[in-house]
Amino acid sequence: MAGKEGKRVKLAVKRKSTVGENITKYFLLIADVILIVFFGIMRSGFLQPSNLLNILSTAALVGVMGMGASIVMMVGEMNFGVGAEATLTAALLGFILGKGYVNVYLVAVLIALLVIGLMGVLDSVFGVIIGVPAFIATLAISKINDGIVNWLTEGKTMFYNNWPDAFKFLGQGRIGPVPVMAIAFLIIALLLWFIMDKTKLGTYIQAIGNNTNCCKQVGINVRRIKIIAFIICSLVCGFSGILACSRTSNVQGTLGSGIMMDAMASAMLGATFLRPGRYNIQGTVVAAILTAIISNGITFCAYPDYIQDIVNGIILIIAVGYIAMKRKEGLPSVKMG
């Protein structure tokens, strides 16, 4: 009997958005700007374009994986295997190039992405078609992926001398002064934003997360859209793995798991941005950049490392706490099982 329901058929439109709502909507962006200004005051070198570009390329790893994770969250599911999928892609790429099965870098990338796309299919077979809660299904499949990674890397840090130079291009190359990582990040962000906000597929992905029954009723193939979401997620996360191994020129077993929690956090933090209560690409990007600003700024100011985690945590909890207070429905929940 909440007073939400109107009393007239002709219902007047509710008020325009208030200042408080706008602060909620743009909290992350405001935090980004404030922190840049703050670190700029602390150390003037922080504001140099080269450093700002560095921040962007740091944000790329977390951001790309975060965007992948947020797509599955948009359909109301959860993929806990994003980290393992990234590692597996990197390990596959390193393995087939290193062992000399394939010599052309681009072909190897496509093969690795193909395999990881199939992992996305496997995720959705269990999570969507068979009906295991996706959270559990992806967790289980990520164990399989971990095992394959260990087998490919023989339990060590993978490094081959015969990796082509192109291997380093994505992670370490620059076009003019701009790191390729940053460019790749922006291209993927633009592409995913376009798909999610402008196309039918994106409209359906977001609609399904909001009201599955409604989508079924108007004849949207919910299963198919969910499967596509899982595949896109795996591909995007796989690509983040390729970026990561290219950046360090090696493949470690912890490559994916190291960024996964930050990526998940930026997806969730992103849901407080622009469209509070709904996961969105823009938010994930802004949140990932926020994380990068903090870590870069703290290194720049030569503060001890642990400060970074603490500050990150504080911002996360304040942002989600504020949203939870402001919104009656709280944060968008994701099926956990």
Added chain:
Amino acid sequence: MSNTAPLLSIKELTKRFTGVTAVDHVSFDIGQNEIHALIGENGAGKSTLCKMLTGAYSIDEGHIEINGEKMDFKGPADSMKAGINMVYQERNLIGYLNAAQNICLGTENMKAGVVVDQKAMRKRAEAVRERLGVDTPLDVPIEKMGAGAQQLVEIMRATSTEPKILILDEPTASLGEGEIEPFLKFVKKLTTDINISVIYITHKLEEIFTIADKVTVMADGKKTMTANIPDITQDECVRAMIRSDKIKSVVVPPMNYEEAEKHRVLDVKELTYDGKTHHVEFHVNKGEVVGFYGLVGAGRTETMEVISGIRLCDKKEFTFDGETITSGDSFKMIQKGMILTPELRNNGIFPSLNLVENVCTLFVQKLATKFGMIKNKESRAFTEEVLKKNGTKYRSKNQLISDLSGGNIQKIIIGRSVEVENLKLLTVDEPTAGLDLGAKSEIYLKIRHLADDLGKSVVFISSELEELMKVCNRIYIFYEGDVVKEVKREEFDNHMILGYALGGAGDGR
């Protein structure tokens, strides 16, 4: 194609689920521009029948003809193409999308093959709006609209495919009292303005007699009657709906108010909650059933939740059983002998626990040893006693409570609450929502039994005026958080009560 064939002809439709025949050889016709009401109790087979019409269920026997042509629906898409569309009882909209986007959901216009064309969708929605003659805003997110406006958006979406037949499943269930009348007029207009026929499923007989041309009554999966509206009475409809043995009549003994006033159980003047002071001057006497009536959101539930200590409030002061109370959470209030059964039935149960656990959770202290171990045998015996006392139908005490029907769940919730030691006041909030007439009458009897035979007091909150008038000794009418009128049984008059509830002076308007 002959012109004499009816628009839609349902021939001997039958649907069986494992062991149960949900729809049993039902046949009737629907003519052009006709509003055809479909009524029956819960589980009578109305929804199953309609799901066969929309292609959501396959047909086991019989067939459907449209304009004399035999149809074969493989899925909802086929049925939609043939001109049948349905608006379900629960809202099926995407909250953050606006009306135009919701109307075009699933059939988006595209620009250059990839980009969703918002402008074209808006134009299409405007065309639909024009055709229906409504003025729903198109660019406001659905979640910011009221229930009535949301309903209109769904009807707009359903009619955007230009159907010949529109099925409305209990469309007024989510509407407040004031919204219903304009809505019925709107439905009536639909049939003439845009040339469609409507199958109108409902529980509310008054609505049928206001708008329908024909009525088909179903009971136990069978059709019991199809009739033209002016030719029959409401009574005949009711008789066709239920086997008469299942409905029990409620007797309210006359009340001696002077005598009763001496034992006031609850006496309230003012409550402050949600930052506002509400004048809720009412009292409840011993052995009395008091009804709270008002529109959705008029503050009936809120008032009792504040008193029972469930809802936080800014300030409260009332007399309960001679004691002045200014604070106290629900735990304390239950100990004092006041309990509330929640508006949403599911908030009153543990859906994934069995009957014993559901009944006994309220009495853990009574049923536990001094070391805090639950006494199993006693718990089971106690459960059995409660179930038996309330005439609950169940298979085993170990079955999940969510397997039971709504009526039986409600009986358990009320039955369990009544067992609270030295209970003085029971509040039941919409206890009959979604129940069929037979189950409703059992709840009414239970409530009267509590008051008349056990001397308890009951506050009965309901949105159905008819049932309050049937059961209560007095009714308080709520309007925008305040009590605006007290009516004694002798003065009951539905026009007057409705008038007050709508904020008028009670002249019935």
